[in-house]
Amino acid sequence: MIRFASLLLRRLEKSRDVISSSQRQWLHKSGPCLKKAPKKLRGKNPSSQRWIVRQLNDPYVQKAAVDNYRCRSAYKLIEMDDKFRFLKPGLVVVDCGACPGSWTQVAVNRVNAAEGFPRGMVIGVDLQYISPINGAKLLSNCDFTLEETQEHIQKHLPNGKADIVLSDMAPNATGLSSLDHDQIVALQTSAFKFSKIVLREGGVFVCKLWDGSHCKMFQSIVGDVFKFVKVIKPQSSRSNSAELFVFARGYKKIRQDS
Numbered sequence: 001m002i003r004f005a006s007l008l009l010r011r012l013e014k015s016r017d018v019i020s021s022s023q024r025q026w027l028h029k030s031g032p033c034l035k036k037a038p039k040k041l042r043g044k045n046p047s048s049q050r051w052i053v054r055q056l057n058d059p060y061v062q063k064a065a066v067d068n069y070r071c072r073s074a075y076k077l078i079e080m081d082d083k084f085r086f087l088k089p090g091l092v093v094v095d096c097g098a099c100p101g102s103w104t105q106v107a108v109n110r111v112n113a114a115e116g117f118p119r120g121m122v123i124g125v126d127l128q129y130i131s132p133i134n135g136a137k138l139l140s141n142c143d144f145t146l147e148e149t150q151e152h153i154q155k156h157l158p159n160g161k162a163d164i165v166l167s168d169m170a171p172n173a174t175g176l177s178s179l180d181h182d183q184i185v186a187l188q189t190s191a192f193k194f195s196k197i198v199l200r201e202g203g204v205f206v207c208k209l210w211d212g213s214h215c216k217m218f219q220s221i222v223g224d225v226f227k228f229v230k231v232i233k234p235q236s237s238r239s240n241s242a243e244l245f246v247f248a249r250g251y252k253k254i255r256q257d258s
């Protein structure tokens with residue numbers, strides 16, 4: 001058991017949230033969460049130890065492994081979609097900040113779910129390499145905030161249009177909360193501007209923020225062009241994280257010049 005745990009630790013350390021199929025099988029068989037840190041943690045720095053123990057004890061990490069999702073973030077999108085029912089069969093989805101790919105996996109499953117409906121389309125884009133996902137177009141190593149990337153995405157969209165823009169993009173956190181907040185707001189402002197260009201009337205925009213001074217303003221700017229806006233914290237989002245999601249539906253297709 002400990003040997004397997006050590007193997008898992010090594011893999012977790014290498015790839016953070018991403019879990020391989022053998023780890024998935026082991027987690028599946030091992031049942032309930034580990035409550036104690038395996039001996040192999042000795043010698044690791046305290047922050048690595050905390051991260052590893054948290055991963056091993058996190059039910060969503062285990063569930064993701066069993067359900068074949070690339071990371072626990074999948075459940076945040078699943079929860080939001082179970083509540084608001086926006087990922088419908090046949091829709092076109094852009095997933096910004098898609099790596100390692102769990103939101104893309106959820107979106108592919110849900111927009112292609114029903115027989116007799118046209119197949120949907122999911123395009124994922126990230127600064128990092130995203131390994132292939134059946135049924136998705138992936139644009140790896142692309143900075144979403146660049147005009148050329150956004151033009152490239154548009155070229156892949158049918159008539160340059162999408163029904164849903166998702167953005168789970170996040171900068172590398174510095175630990176300085178106001179700086180991190182400003183950086184994520186800048187990223188999501190770029191996703192919001194893009195959504196105003198590509199969304200069809202009635203479209204949906206979902207993005208992640210880290211709580212801070214600009215949240216209210218961001219929500220109000222989004223509210224100007226969507227009929228319904230809500231800030232939500234899914235249960236699967238860790239309670240000690242500043243993470244929040246802005247969910248906006250009913251894009252009002254008006255002339256935009258910003």
Ligand SMILES: C[S@@+](CC[C@H](N)C(=O)[O-])C[C@H]1O[C@@H](n2cnc3c(N)ncnc32)[C@H](O)[C@@H]1O
Nearest residue numbers: 073097099100101102103126127144168169170
């Ligand atoms: C929290 S992860 C996304 C997890 C993803 N939703 C999933 O479920 O697998 C945030 C991602 O945003 C990406 N990112 C940050 N800045 C970006 C940018 N300017 N352009 C594209 N991706 C970016 C990061 O590389 C990182 O992979």
